[in-house]
Amino acid sequence: MSWSAAIRRRIPYVRKRGPAPFVSSQGELRLAGDVCFEAGPIPTHLYVERGAVFEAGSGTVIAFGGAISCHESIRIGDGVRIGPYVQMLDSSFHRPGNFDEPDPPRPVEIGAGAVVGAFSIVLPGARIEPGAVIPPASVVTAPRRSAPS
Amino acid sequence: MSSFPTRIKDLLGRMLPLPWQMSRAPLSLRKCQRVGIGTRVVGRRPLIDNEGTIEIGRGAMLASEWAPVQLRTIETGRIVLDDLAKVNYGASITSISEVRIGRDAKVGPFCVVDDRIFDGATTSGRPIVLEDDCWLANRVVVLPGSVVGAGAVVAAGSVVDGEIPPRTLAAGSPAKVIRHFDGTEAG
Numbered sequence: 001m002s003w004s005a006a007i008r009r010r011i012p013y014v015r016k017r018g019p020a021p022f023v024s025s026q027g028e029l030r031l032a033g034d035v036c037f038e039a040g041p042i043p044t045h046l047y048v049e050r051g052a053v054f055e056a057g058s059g060t061v062i063a064f065g066g067a068i069s070c071h072e073s074i075r076i077g078d079g080v081r082i083g084p085y086v087q088m089l090d091s092s093f094h095r096p097g098n099f100d101e102p103d104p105p106r107p108v109e110i111g112a113g114a115v116v117g118a119f120s121i122v123l124p125g126a127r128i129e130p131g132a133v134i135p136p137a138s139v140v141t142a143p144r145r146s147a148p149s
Numbered sequence: 150m151s152s153f154p155t156r157i158k159d160l161l162g163r164m165l166p167l168p169w170q171m172s173r174a175p176l177s178l179r180k181c182q183r184v185g186i187g188t189r190v191v192g193r194r195p196l197i198d199n200e201g202t203i204e205i206g207r208g209a210m211l212a213s214e215w216a217p218v219q220l221r222t223i224e225t226g227r228i229v230l231d232d233l234a235k236v237n238y239g240a241s242i243t244s245i246s247e248v249r250i251g252r253d254a255k256v257g258p259f260c261v262v263d264d265r266i267f268d269g270a271t272t273s274g275r276p277i278v279l280e281d282d283c284w285l286a287n288r289v290v291v292l293p294g295s296v297v298g299a300g301a302v303v304a305a306g307s308v309v310d311g312e313i314p315p316r317t318l319a320a321g322s323p324a325k326v327i328r329h330f331d332g333t334e335a336g
Contacts, residue, residue, distance in 0.1 A: 041196065041216040041239045041259075064219075064241070065259075081267045084241060085259070085288075115268075118261045118290045119306075136261075136290040136308045137322045 019043040021062075026050040027070065032058035032078070040064025040084060052090075052105075056080075057112065072105035077112030077130060088122040106142060116140075166191075174211075181205055181220075185232065192238065193217045201226035201244065206252070210235045216259070219243075223265075226274075231281070245274035251281035251299065262291040280315065300330065 021037040023029070025048035035056045037044055042065040048054045054070045056062070057078035065084045068074065071091035076082070091105035108122055111130030116122065118136040125142025134140060170189040177190045180199040185207030192214035197203065201222030209230045211218045216239035220228055226244035230236070231252040239259040242248055246264050250256065256279070264274040275294035279285070283297045286305040297303060298315030308322040318328040 039196070040241055041213075041219050084261050117308075118263075119288065135322075136292065137306065 021046055024048075025054070027052035027054065030055040032056060032060070034058050036061045038063045038084075042085075044068070046070075062086075063118075073107040074109075075107070076110045077114070079113045080110050081115045082110075083116055083118035083120065083136065085119045086116050086122065087120075090124050092124055178203075178205060178211075185209065195220060198222070200224050201228075203228045203230075205230045206232035206234065208233045212237050214238050223272075226264075244277075245272065246293075247276040248279075249276070250279045251283065253282045254279045255284040257284070257286045257289060257305070259287060260285050260289045260291070264293045266293050283313075285309075 019039065021044040023046045025046065027048040027050055029048055030053065038061060040063065044062060044064055044066045046068045048070045052070045053073045056076040057080065059079040060076055062082045063084040066082060066086045069089040074088060074090050088108060090108045092103040094103055095101040106125030108124065108126050110128045111132065113131045114128045116134045117138065120134050120136065120138050120140065122140045123142065126140040127143065128134065128140060170191050171187060174188045174190045175184055177194045178184045178188065178197065180197045181203040183204040185205060187208040188205055189210045191210065191212040195211045195213050195218040198221040201224055203220055203222060209232065218236050218238065219241040221243045222228055223245045225246065227247045228242055228244045229249045231250060233253040234250045236256045237258045240256045241261050243263040243265060248262055248264055256262065262277060264277045266273050266275065277291055277293065278296045280297060280299040282299055283301045285303045288306050289303050290308045292308065292310045295309045296312045297309060298313050298317065300316040301313045302318045303309055303313065303324055304318065304320035307320050307324040310323040313319045313324060314326060316330040317326045319326050
């Protein structure tokens with residue numbers, strides 16, 4: 001089966017013309033055989049820091065225009081659909097007000113078969129259950145910590 | 150009076166590229182089944198992945214100055230741009246059933262119009278209709294099965310889910326009517 005036919009069976013998509021994703025990876029990039037980065041008006045940015053792991057399962061489609069910044073680990077399950085212009089990050093880069101103090105990264109996990117709508121933002125520590133549907137233009141945060149005593 | 154030469158310059162700036170924009174349209178849009186006369190392509194070449202049907206009426210405009218416009222159809226898909234429809238830069242229109250953009254409808258920059266439904270293995274969609282003279286502002290997402298009524302305006306960043314009545318201003322996620330253009334506020 002051809003590369004494109006393998007994906008076509010799962011999710012309908014067209015990928016023919018448009019810019020390739022802009023990847024700058026010093027870490028580990030684990031992409032299953034039929035991960036698809038959709039072509040579109042704007043390329044997807046994928047940044048993986050040294051020692052970090054970005055994992056995408058088979059049949060996952062990542063649409064155009066997104067920005068993915070991985071400092072520790074972002075794991076995307078099988079058959080996930082990430083919509084256009086979705087931003088995903090597992091670290092806030094630095095503490096507010098202090099550029100020198102790094103923010104501890106919190107891994108992001110997206111379960112198999114989930115759908116993330118267009119223009120959504122997935123914040124550090126977010127966990128999306130398998131099969132969940134995130135509506136467009138939403139913000140996914142980490143689960144609330146227990147109230148401080 | 151001092152604005153007079155500026156006006157001439159503005160007018161010329163709009164008029165002079167017209168022959169070029171019109172004459173390059175048939176070549177840039179050669180993958181479309183029908184391209185009406187007077188259709189203009191401004192800026193870069195639009196990205197067209199056509200496995201279904203794309204029909205563009207007369208005098209339509211595809212402006213791709215800063216980011217290209219993307220039109221995509223999957224096998225059963227159909228995109229219809231009526232006469233004088235305008236699609237601004239970075240907008241992406243994807244169809245697996247039908248997307249109809251009415252006469253003089255305006256699709257703003259970086260809009261996402263997609264009639265595909267992602268529910269696992271199935272490959273389905275529900276048609277989207279943007280009726281005549283409606284206007285989608287910047288970064289509007291239109292979900293499958295939506296209808297934007299004639300003369301309606303959707304505010305920037307909104308998510309359209311369902312039906313927007315004609316001649317109204319809608320905003321928010323999901324977009325709700327906040328004003329009617331006949332002068333009454335939404336109750």
